[in-house]
Amino acid sequence: MRCLSVPSSLELFISAYFLNNQPHVARFLFEQMPQRNTTSYNTLISGYVKLGCLSDAQTIFDTMPESNVVSWTSLLRGYIQAGAINEAEALFRRMPEKNVISCTVMLGGLIQEGRIDDARRLFDTMPERDVVTRTIMVSGYCQMCRTAEAREIFDDMPRRNVIAWTAMISGYAHNLQLDQARKLFEVMPEKNEVTWTAMLTGYTQAGRIEEANDLFKRMKMKPVIACNAMIIGFGQCGMVTEARDVFNQMLEKDDGTWSSMVKIYEQNSSPLEALDLFRSMQMANCRPSVPSIVSVLIVCANLAILGHGRQVHAVMVRSHFDSDVFVVSALITVYVKCGELAMARMIFDMSDGKDVGLWNSMITGYAQHGLGEEALKIFNDMCSAGVIPDEITYIGALSACSYSGMVERGKAIFKSLNSNSIVRPTAEHYACMVDMLGRAGQIEKALEIIRKMPVEADAVVWGALLGACRIHKKVEIAEIAAKKLLQLEAWNSGPYILLSNIYAAMGRWEDVAKLRKVLSLRSVSKSPGCSWIEVDKTVHMFTGGDIMVHPEHEIIACMLERLDGLLKEMGYTPDLSYVLHDVDEEQKMLNLRYHSERQAVAFGLLKVREGMPIRVMKNLRICGDCHTAINLIAKAMAREIILRDANRFHHFKDGNCSCREYW
DNA sequence: AGTAACACCC
Incomplete structure (x- = not known):
């Protein structure tokens, strides 16, 4: 009597349980197997690697009686996925036997690290290269903006499949060489949905929304990814209605669909629609992911609506997102912007593994509330903790000094910014300095700073100066600043209003009248309060x-x-x-x-x-x-x-x- | 065992 091949059917089950994110069941089945061969062990290794359980994979690898090239390659993949490129390279060197696939995996690892030239050296020494190997090289070069070299490899390919073509097209598209991409797109033998989507997102990312829409309309199958790209593209062009039309027509949505739409409403000053959609998103039982929860939190922060913020916080805790630094710092910003500093601080204190962004949220939070001392204390704590400050940290610290009138400490921080080599001072940092000196009444010194600054002064810088002139009624300098601002932002009515206020405060009514005339002539837009x-x-x-x-x-x-x-x-x-x-x-x-x-x-x-x-x-x-x-x-x-x-x-x-x- | 499309975020 012949038996069914039990082990092989169990291996199918094992990988199925891994796919289902149930490694314990997979392991249990493995332990139950009456006889195990190298393939069974390899199933377990690759399963663990897919779930990111590298140490389990390594243990299995160490205990298996006989490993082959597949086991080595799986493990290699595991190290690369974990970002442990040095270990991966050491492993690769130790491999008793290498084939195209293992070399290709190593190639992918090097490219992931941005080491395209090392990848090329390996590629040149490989005894044999197939479509996959070459495709990886093509997309590797494209990632480094080296499309010409990518094209050489592409042209050299003895055989090309849809994936190879699509890699080249999407590479051109990402580098904004859209017409090159389009040429290939037109001549390639058979395209699939991915190809169409790659071409389409090239257009949306370049802001060429009409061409994107043309393609989109011609697509028979419209995958969620393409629809999302279209929504984002419309949103970036301010075409909210069109974005919503795409959204409405989608039969299947993912959480990116919802959160992109939420973000579009928020950015196009429709905050109430943003919140409404967020509510519908929850009712549609769409489980929010980290990015979508962050964008909703930003809506809550910008609108400073505490009730909604708390609700999202609750959703977050329930979904165990409260350990993600992006989410936590967005959450801190929500409480900060809702005026709940104590809560913000508690979340901040409770979070571990604080990164720069998290520290920054707390520093700028205190700064916005005029609590300069606290902001600088956090800034110092951050430095003591060995976290390297970035541009935003300095903006936070400087504006903290500015809002609290701590001129000398602000100057000291600005000095340390200029002497460190990591962060270069930008126009925004200069704006903080101008604001700080200006508020403190040192308007001439502020103007001096603008005149001497190495980067070009933008509207923020001049605006800070003008604001200070308003406080201290410095009409001559105000006129200089206003004139600059009118050149930089002709559409903005803010400077006119500030200047007019200064004239009014000084009783210069004719000047007020003159300005008013200019304002009506230019019909500048006034943002409604x-x-x-x-x-x-x-x-x-x-x-x-x-x-x-x-x-x-x-x-x-x-x-x-x-x-x-x-x-x-x-x-x-x-x-x-x-x-x-x-x-x-x-x-x-x-x-x-x-x-x-x-x-x-x-x-x-x-x-x-x-x-x-x-x-x-x-x-x-x-x-x-x-x-x-x-x-x-x-x-x-x-x-x-x-x-x-x-x-x-x-x-x-x-x-x-x-x-x-x-x- | 390895290849192409989205990606919202401090």
Whole structure:
């Protein structure tokens, strides 16, 4: 009687369990095998390698009675995957027997390390090369932007399959040689979905959205990857509706589809749609991955909506994402931007394996809240911990000094930035310095810095100078800065408004009028001011004057009325000179009396539970008059009010603001 | 045992 070949069917099961991410079951089956041969051992080794369990693979390899070239190659692959290239090379040298495949695996490892020339040396000495070997070389050269050498290998190939063609096409596309890619695309014998997708993403990444869309429309099968690329491409061009159309038409979505769409809404100033879609994503039972959770967290941070942020945090903890540095630093930013510094700090302290980004989130967090000392303490801790600061670290540390008026310490940090060799000072660092000196009243020194800086001063730098001129009423330098800004960003109304405020404060009304004329002639865009507040997981958005839009506008109006009375009792009179000459869009609504931040505060007073702080966000800088008024309101109503504007936080409590009027 | 497309992120 003949028996079925039991071992081989068990091996099938073993690899199936590995694929299913159940190595213990696989191992159990292996232990149960009545007889094991080299192939059974190899199944186990490759299974462990695929799951990244290198030490298990190594143990099996060490204990197996007889290894062959396949066992060695699997293990080699394991070391390469783990990034242990030195160990891999040592292993490769020790191999008793090598064939095309093992050499090719080694080749891939070298390319992964960016060592294309070493790979080439190995390639030249190989006794035999096949399609796979050559294809790997083609994509290796392309990764290093050396498409000419890639093309030589490609042209030399005795035989080419779809994969080889696609590798060459996608290599050209990644290097923005789209027309070269297209030529090959047109002449190649048979294309598959991957080929089409490679060509398409080449176009989307180059911003050539029409050509991408042409291809996309011609594709019979539209794989998720191609659709996602199309969504991202449309999103980058600001074509939100088109992106959404693709999204809607997809029968099958992955988490990249959802999170890309969420991000597009967020970046194209549709935050509410972003959140709404995130909610639908959860309802569609789409399990978020690390990148998608990060992009949603960024939406929460940018909108500073604590309730949503907490919800995502909960999702994260449940999915065990709370150990990923990207996720954790985004989460810290959420709590920072929601004004929950203590929570941010706790998450920071609890995280281990802190990388630069994580430290940076905490440093910039303290800086944004005007807590310079704490920010610098974290900065020092970071250096003591042996973590190398990057550009962002320095921006955080310098702006911490700037917001807290610590000029001397700022200068010292700037000096150390200039003397270290790792980070080169950029325009942004100079902007911090200009901001710092400017706020401290050293406007001439700030201008001096701009004149001497080695990189070209951009709008951020000049904007910092102009802002300082506004605080200290330095009209001559303000004019210089404004003129520069008008050259750099003609579309931006900000400089006009600032300059006009300075003129107004000095009583130079003719200049105010002149500016106003220029502004209307140029019809520059004014970003509409809006404020929002989150109550019971709903975000309520207010725009200046548009009070009737809100469903509860009647009680809000009553509250505003009441607050007006209170303010009057406290001896407050609106700073009309300030208001009258602000050309901000919101100011036009003056006769409607209320700025968006005040509406949001009024709504908060009505809806937020007694004793809880009111958190209001504004997309622009808070208006000076509102700053005074809200400070008084916080005192009169005995409420803590936290207002985040475009620049920083203002914690109003007991008649004081955390910015100490230094903003 | 090894090859091509996306990739959102501090």
